[in-house]
Amino acid sequence: MNDSPRPEGTLVLVVGPSGAGKDTLLNLARDALAGDDRFKFVRRIITRPAGGGENSAFAAEEAFQRLVAENRLALHWQAHGLFYGLPIIVDEWLANGDMVIANASRAILADARRRFPRLKIVNVVASPELIAHRLRSRGREAGDDIGQRLKRGGKLEAEGSDVVTVDNSGRPHVAAEHLVRILRSCALPVYAPRTVPTVRALLYLREVPTGTWHQGGDCGLPYLDKETSLRRPR
């Protein structure tokens, strides 16, 4: 086992207007990456009963405020008349060098940038027409709530050099594959010492044929596919 100090892992916040497809893509990505424990998908805490295929846990408002007061949320925010939070285990996973992936609000990006040095933002987008249609067919919210979500969707933005856009205008599997590529390219290889990227790259290049590296990952580093990165170097 490698006992050397590990750098902090990467926090990936998946954001975008309500109805763009964040939860759908997160579910597909979680399935695609199942069995690779470098990737930790966060279960959000929301003051809304869980259901409808989203990965969340319910907390009553009083219980939620207690979590905030006791500093047991890594990030929290308010939207659509609800409270949302990411549990504090996020900090533990990051300290362990894992890649932590969560659905979040565009309104907390400035705060997240201050708090998390290795942050990647994935902005899921689709046209307003598609979003309106999707929110109506999702059936989770009623008419007025859908109107409010559509309004908010167009107001907030996600911009910056740490933002990568995933277009979910087509089939969900296509966009999910893009998301998975981003996640793989930003994750640390499993068995390489978790030191600086150059050292990791050099060590790995000795162990695997260079042809198995994919170039142009969204984190600017070459990256390995799942099978190769899970294989212990000889």
Ligand SMILES: Nc1ncnc2c1ncn2[C@@H]1O[C@H](COP(=O)(O)OP(=O)(O)O)[C@@H](O)[C@H]1O
């Ligand atoms: N690419 C897609 N094509 C068609 N429908 C989609 C696509 N992506 C998501 N949906 C549907 O649109 C609705 C909103 O998606 P969801 O993942 O809940 O969005 P968000 O989490 O961003 O609000 C859901 O009913 C989902 O099944």
Ligand SMILES: O=P(O)(O)OC[C@H]1O[C@H](OP(=O)(O)OP(=O)(O)O)[C@H](O)[C@@H]1O
């Ligand atoms: O601030 P915004 O960037 O507009 O995002 C607003 C909120 O919508 C999402 O939650 P929720 O699960 O309620 O909504 P969604 O699944 O419809 O996006 C997201 O986690 C934010 O809390």
